[in-house]
Amino acid sequence: MRVRRLAAWAALPLAVTLGLTACGSGGGGGGASDPDAAVRIEIAEPQHLVPTNTNETSGSQVLSALFSPLVDYDEANKPHEVAAESVTSSDNKVWTIKLKPGFTFHNGEKVTADNYLDAWNYGAYAPNGQNSSYFFEKIAGYEDLQGEKPKAETLNGLKKVDDLTFTVTLTEPYVDFRTMLGYTAFYPLPKAAFSAPGVLAEGYEQAPIGQGPFRMKGSWQHDAKVEVEKYDAFPGQQPKVGGVEFRIYQQPTAAYADVLADNLDVIKTIPTENLSTAATDLGDRFQQSPASSLQVLAFPTFQKEYSKPEVRKAISMAIDRDEITKSIFKDSQQPARSFVSPVVAGYRENTIGAAGAFDPVKAKAMYEAAGGPKKIELSYNGDGGHKDWIDATCNQLKANLGVECVGTAEPKFADLLTKLKQKQSVGLFRMGWVMDYPSMENYLGPLYSTNGSSNYYGYSNPEFDKLLAEGARAASADEAVKKYQAAEDLLAEDLPVIPLRYGQNNFGHSTKVKNVHVDLFDRVDLLKIERA
Amino acid sequence: MLRFILRRLLQMVLAFFGTTLIVYALMFAGQGDPIQALAGERPVTAAQRAYLTEKYHLDATGVGGFFYRYANYLGGLLRGDLGQSLTGRQIGDILAAAWPVTVKLALIAMAVTILVGVTAGVIAGIRRAGVFDHATLVLTLLVLGIPTIVLAPLAQYFLGVRWPIFPPTAGAQPSFWALLLPGIVLGSLSLATALRLTRTSVSENLRADYVRTARSKGLVRRRIVGVHVLRNSLIPVVTFLGVELGNLMSGAIITEGVFNIPGVGFNLFRGIRTEDGPLVVGIVSVLVVVYLLSNLVVDVLYAVLDPRIRYE
Numbered sequence: 001m002r003v004r005r006l007a008a009w010a011a012l013p014l015a016v017t018l019g020l021t022a023c024g025s026g027g028g029g030g031g032a033s034d035p036d037a038a039v040r041i042e043i044a045e046p047q048h049l050v051p052t053n054t055n056e057t058s059g060s061q062v063l064s065a066l067f068s069p070l071v072d073y074d075e076a077n078k079p080h081e082v083a084a085e086s087v088t089s090s091d092n093k094v095w096t097i098k099l100k101p102g103f104t105f106h107n108g109e110k111v112t113a114d115n116y117l118d119a120w121n122y123g124a125y126a127p128n129g130q131n132s133s134y135f136f137e138k139i140a141g142y143e144d145l146q147g148e149k150p151k152a153e154t155l156n157g158l159k160k161v162d163d164l165t166f167t168v169t170l171t172e173p174y175v176d177f178r179t180m181l182g183y184t185a186f187y188p189l190p191k192a193a194f195s196a197p198g199v200l201a202e203g204y205e206q207a208p209i210g211q212g213p214f215r216m217k218g219s220w221q222h223d224a225k226v227e228v229e230k231y232d233a234f235p236g237q238q239p240k241v242g243g244v245e246f247r248i249y250q251q252p253t254a255a256y257a258d259v260l261a262d263n264l265d266v267i268k269t270i271p272t273e274n275l276s277t278a279a280t281d282l283g284d285r286f287q288q289s290p291a292s293s294l295q296v297l298a299f300p301t302f303q304k305e306y307s308k309p310e311v312r313k314a315i316s317m318a319i320d321r322d323e324i325t326k327s328i329f330k331d332s333q334q335p336a337r338s339f340v341s342p343v344v345a346g347y348r349e350n351t352i353g354a355a356g357a358f359d360p361v362k363a364k365a366m367y368e369a370a371g372g373p374k375k376i377e378l379s380y381n382g383d384g385g386h387k388d389w390i391d392a393t394c395n396q397l398k399a400n401l402g403v404e405c406v407g408t409a410e411p412k413f414a415d416l417l418t419k420l421k422q423k424q425s426v427g428l429f430r431m432g433w434v435m436d437y438p439s440m441e442n443y444l445g446p447l448y449s450t451n452g453s454s455n456y457y458g459y460s461n462p463e464f465d466k467l468l469a470e471g472a473r474a475a476s477a478d479e480a481v482k483k484y485q486a487a488e489d490l491l492a493e494d495l496p497v498i499p500l501r502y503g504q505n506n507f508g509h510s511t512k513v514k515n516v517h518v519d520l521f522d523r524v525d526l527l528k529i530e531r532a
Numbered sequence: 533m534l535r536f537i538l539r540r541l542l543q544m545v546l547a548f549f550g551t552t553l554i555v556y557a558l559m560f561a562g563q564g565d566p567i568q569a570l571a572g573e574r575p576v577t578a579a580q581r582a583y584l585t586e587k588y589h590l591d592a593t594g595v596g597g598f599f600y601r602y603a604n605y606l607g608g609l610l611r612g613d614l615g616q617s618l619t620g621r622q623i624g625d626i627l628a629a630a631w632p633v634t635v636k637l638a639l640i641a642m643a644v645t646i647l648v649g650v651t652a653g654v655i656a657g658i659r660r661a662g663v664f665d666h667a668t669l670v671l672t673l674l675v676l677g678i679p680t681i682v683l684a685p686l687a688q689y690f691l692g693v694r695w696p697i698f699p700p701t702a703g704a705q706p707s708f709w710a711l712l713l714p715g716i717v718l719g720s721l722s723l724a725t726a727l728r729l730t731r732t733s734v735s736e737n738l739r740a741d742y743v744r745t746a747r748s749k750g751l752v753r754r755r756i757v758g759v760h761v762l763r764n765s766l767i768p769v770v771t772f773l774g775v776e777l778g779n780l781m782s783g784a785i786i787t788e789g790v791f792n793i794p795g796v797g798f799n800l801f802r803g804i805r806t807e808d809g810p811l812v813v814g815i816v817s818v819l820v821v822v823y824l825l826s827n828l829v830v831d832v833l834y835a836v837l838d839p840r841i842r843y844e
Contacts, residue, residue, distance in 0.1 A: 045802075047619055129583025146579060222621065222629060223794030224704030247703070250802065253685065254792040257700040260693045383805070412807075414568030453577075 036242030038227065039513050039531065040265045041524055042255040043246045045223055049208050050200065051187035052123025052130040057268075057522040060184045062246055064523050065228045066106075066210035067187040068236055070097065071178060077343055077438040077520065079179045082236060083111075083211070085164075087181060092173035092473070097181075099164040102235040105190040106215035113166040115188035115211075121145075121154045122198060123185055132185035134453070135436070138177065140169045153198055173473045175480045176439040183437050213239050213527065223248055240515075240530040256508070265513045266524055270506045272385060275330050282508045290343050292435040292520045293503030294336060294443070297378070297393070297428050300420070301496050302458035305373040306428075309494050313355040314367035315376070315428075316498040318400035319393055320358045325501055328389045332506050336499040339488050340443040341435065343520050346481035352492045352499060360400035367401050375404040377427025381416055382409035386430055420456040431456070431497065438520065440484040444468060448491060459496035533835070536843035537828070544824045549606075551820045552813060556605065559809040560598050566590065566618060566807040588618065588810075605813070617803070617811040626799055626811065627818060633704065634788070634795030638780040640708075640715030641722070642773070649723040650769060653730025657765070658757060660735045668731075672724035684717050684790040701792040714791040718784060722776045729772055733765035740764075767837055774830030778823040 046059035051067065054060050070084040081087060085098040103111040122128055124136035126146045136142055140157030144150060157169040170177060180186070190209050195201040207219040213236065214228035221227075229243035247264060249255040252271040258264035260281055270278050270286070278286045297319075299306040306312060321335035337356035340347050350356055376397055380386040387409065394405035408427070410416040419426050433454070435442045446452045449468055450460040464487050471483030505518040514532045517525040567576055567584050585591050592600045608615050614623035656665040675683075691713055692700030698713040737743065738761060746756045784797035796815055803811035834841045 126579035127583065129580055129587075131577075131580055133579050134577045148582065221704065222626070223798070248794070249701075249792050250794070250798050251789045251792065254688075254701045254790055257685075257688050257693055258792075261696055261700045263700055412568075414565040414807075417568060418565050 036230075037531065038229070038243035038245045039241050039529055040245045040247050040263075042249050042252075042258075042264055042267045043226075044250070045248050046220075046226070048131070049205050049220060049226075050130070051119065051189070052128075052132050052135075052185050054184050055131045058246075058248075060521065061268075061523045062226050062228075063184055063187065063208070063210070065212060065214040065244055065246075065526050066208055066216065067184075067212040068103070068210075068234070069183075070181040070186055072182055073438055073520070076345070078345065079182055079438075084181070087178045089177070092175050092177070092475070093170050095168045095170070095177055096161070097166055097168065100235070101164060103211045104233055105192070105211050106209045106231055107190060107192055109190045109192065111188060111211050112163045113160045114163075115190060116186075117154075117158050117160060117166060118191075118194065118197075119187065119189035120158060122189065122194075122200065124155055125153060125198065126150055128198075128200075132183075135180070135183060135185040138170050138172070138174050138180075140171050142171070172469075175472060175474050175477055176437070176441055179439050180437050213237070214244060217243065223250075237527050239527050241526075244526060259508050259510050262510045262512060265510045266507065266516055266529070267509075268505065268507050268518055268522055268524060270508055272332070275332050275506060278506070278508060285511070286506075286508045287516065287518075288332075289505045289507075289518050290341075290520065291503040291505045291522065292341050292343050292438070294339075294341050294433045294499060295333070295501045295503070296336075296431050296433070296497040296499050298431045298457050298497040299428060299495075300423075300426065300457060302423060303425060308370050308372075310366055310370035311372040312495040312498070314363045314370065314372060314401070315397065316352070316355040316495060317357065317359050317363035317366070319396055319498065319500070321356075321500055322358070324389055324392050324396075328392055329501070333501040333504055336502045339448075339491050339497075339499055340440050340484075341502055344435070344438045344440050344443065345477070346440040346484055348485065348488075351488055352495065355492070355495055356499075364401055367403075372401070373403070375406075376401075377425075378405065378407045379416055379419075379426040379429040380407065380409060381411070381413040381430075383412055390430065417456065423458075429456075434503075435520070440481060440488070441468065441471060444484060444487055444491070448496060457496045459494070461490060461494060464490045533832075533843055537832070540828050540831070544821075544828070547824060548817070548820055552606075552609075552817050553602065555816045556602050556809075556813050557598065559812055560601070566809065584618070605810070609817075614814045615810045617814075618806065618808045623811055623814040627796075627814060629704075630794060630796045630799050630815075631818070633706065633793055634781055634784055634797065636706075637711055637715055637718060637784060637788070637793060637795060638777060640711055641719030641780050642777060644716050644719035645723045645726050645773065645776070649726035650730050650766075653727040653769075654734050654757075654762065654765075656727070657731040657734025657738065660731075665731070668727060672727055675720050675724040680717065680721065680786045683720065684714070684787050687713060687717050688790055703792060704794050706793065711793075714787050714793060717791075718780060718787045722773075722780065726769060726772060726776075729769050730765060733768055734761055737761045737765050763837060767834065770833050770837065771830055774826045774833070775823075777826045778819065781822055782819050 043058040043061050046054065046062055047056055048054050048059055049062060051063055054063055068083045070082065071079040071087060072082045074080055083100060083103060085100045087095060087097050089095040099111065099113065105111060120136060123130045123133055124142055124145050126133065127150065136155065139155050141152060141155040144152040145155065159167045161167060188211065192209055193201055193204045207216045213231060213234045215231040217227040217229045225248055226246040227243065230239060252267065252269060253274065255264055255267045256271055256274050259267045299312050301307055325331065325333055325335045338348060338351040378390050378394055380390050387407065390407040394407050397403060397405045416426065416429060420429070433443065433447060445468055446454045448455060448459050449465050467483050467487035467490070471480040471487065474480035474483055505522060507516065507518045509516045512532055513529055515528045515530045517528050519525055567581055589601055589604065605615060614627065617623050617626060652668055656668050659665055688700050691697050699710045702710040702714055742760060743756060746760055781796055784795060785801050788795045788797040789801060800812065800815045803815065835843055
């Protein structure tokens with residue numbers, strides 16, 4: 001008797017399990033070669049799906065399907081109009097944006113100038129706490145929207161001219177404003193997105209309505225997927241696939257295994273641990289394309305030991321970039337010797353000159369003459385996989401400069417930044433930069449100008465600030481580049497950071513898709529991808 | 533028995549509040565800059581910082597701030613509101629989505645443990661020092677020696693990619709088949725332990741006096757093993773399994789990550805990584821309840837298995 005009861009208990013969990021799992025839809029499976037079937041692309045869980053609140057790659061990948069930007073970038077990374085008919089200005093201060101007619105939101109609403117003004121005003125208004133709010137800071141009236149109780153609710157630099165035209169007045173002339181408009185923050189929002197003027201409707205984010213080539217299929221299934229399907233009324237270039245399933249992964253290694261098994265179509269970033277075998281695993285389905293990121297080692301120039309440019313140059317000369325790129329990164333990144341990435345107009349090779357040439361003998365002599373510190377500390381965030389190259393760099397400094405060197409891991413990048421803000425001694429520290437829009441200014445302004453948002457080095461050079469401001473005011477993009485290049489030359493003299501490596505997209509795809517391109521923003525080009 | 537259960541339930545309420553207080557305090561103390569952690573390596577604008585600070589009372593620091601925030605949290609909890617995670621999602625929604633899949637996974641793991649582990653343990657115990665016994669010994673040592681972080685990707689690579697028997701990842705609404713491989717991986721560790729425990733227990737009981745008595749009474753072997761030995765041998769195994777159920781749920785961090793299952797472990801990992809205090813405390817609170825309940829079930833099962841144990 002008792003035995004039977006026991007057996008029943010043992011069987012209970014099994015029965016429950018079978019029952020529970022039987023409820024789960026067994027579906028899935030690989031859809032046959034249906035050209036209209038969706039392609040499956042890996043993303044991480046987006047933080048937000050509101051254009052002005054999205055500044056990470058997963059969210060902007062999804063939004064790039066749902067929205068069509070005012071301008072996009074061509075092969076040479078120069079802007080061209082997409083949803084805009086024209087973006088013009090005679091003085092770089094007052095810009096006139098004309099919209100192409102015929103665009104509609106996925107709920108049928110016609111796209112008008114108001115949709116842009118509403119979205120941008122919402123994004124710039126500080127109490128809304130939007131992540132990309134700072135993109136609007138160049139527009140006149142931005143200051144009035146800041147603080148806990150802002151003076152105004154709308155940007156006075158935005159004016160509607162007619163249904164398809166509006167003007168944007170900037171506080172200062174800015175030559176790259178047209179380029180900026182390609183960023184996610186500048187998408188429009190439909191009337192349906194707001195429950196009251198300036199108040200985003202509850203639930204809009206769960207199923208965003210855009211004016212792009214794809215529309216939402218169902219709503220955002222957190223931690224699982226976001227599905228979109230082709231929007232037939234889209235007046236621009238139509239995509240070649242019927243839809244996209246953005247599948248959410250927490251770990252890239254899981255996505256990589258799925259691509260190998262043809263269970264997922266595109267992985268945008270092959271995990272480092274799989275890079276060495278990716279070429280054999282995937283063959284020509286393993287691809288590389290330029291990315292915009294730049295990795296540097298930065299100096300706390302406010303500290304006495306590192307205040308002399310000679311010390312900084314000597315350290316740079318003692319590092320063998322090529323060796324580290326090859327042995328640690330398996331050529332998944334490229335050695336860098338300039339402050340801007342090769343992907344932007346105005347890039348010049350090797351702007352740091354002699355400081356970028358590996359020369360241990362000269363480096364040691366220079367280091368000793370300038371009285372560099374006996375002990376060098378390299379700080380990095382331990383959660384980002386930086387230990388290997390930091391250790392390799394340390395070993396090179398030890399061997400080539402005859403100094404002591406230690407790598408110090410902070411748990412998170414945030415901890416490192418907190419210490420830097422408090423001007424605590426962390427030694428040299430690693431920094432990375434990913435551009436917002438393709439312009440030299442984006443690599444220089446935020447990082448090295450005296451009040452730059454990411455200037456953690458305490459670097460300040462009035463001449464540099466002046467050149468940057470002149471560049472922004474320049475009459476044409478070409479003239480601006482000249483000023484920016486002059487500013488970069490100043491940086492090369494002072495060397496507040498050592499440029500080390502340019503990033504690269506290392507992506508792979510399954511046998512079921514072709515024409516896969518990953519752009520500078522780490523996004524799959526959804527208009528080009530096709531089913532094989 | 534009923535009074536015992538009631539008393540235990542009351543104790544559980546105390547234990548629950550005690551543990552949440554401790555977890556909340558730990559999370560509070562260990563917090564660096566959650567706003568920056570959320571943003572990763574991107575700069576955070578002043579407006580954004582001010583907005584989040586106000587929304588989550590992040591400016592309330594020190595001992596006073598801690599009790600202010602804990603009281604706030606408890607107040608919400610008593611109203612059935614777990615609060616919002618730092619990304620703005622309702623924690624209740626996150627948990628509601630995460631639990632079912634984790635429970636399924638844990639139950640599969642548990643079923644594998646019981647079916648394979650206990651059965652093999654009994655056989656090994658009866659045929660002690662035989663071929664089967666030695667084979668399982670080597671196998672369990674092997675499994676115990678390989679950590680999940682190695683075992684899971686290996687299983688995924690060989691059984692998912694190289695020989696595609698199982699799908700390599702399970703996803704959010706997995707079929708039973710897709711969950712089986714992660715379930716086996718998750719259950720393998722407790723399987724090995726359960727097997728060793730059962731084997732020792734069975735082989736010990738086989739030499740006990742009551743078995744000799746039963747044998748001399750002329751009972752058939754099947755009845756001796758099935759009724760007398762098995763029942764007495766299962767007491768330590770049930771204790772182990774009860775605790776293990778909680779472990780399986782919280783210990784799924786690695787397995788869920790490798791097989792891309794957005795369950796409890798998956799969310800706990802993300803919460804810890806992004807210093808999302810409210811989310812971590814929310815998940816841990818529910819885990820505490822799972823532990824408390826499974827311990828209660830184990831205690832009740834004792835009484836069923838062993839007539840000498842009675843609760844007043």
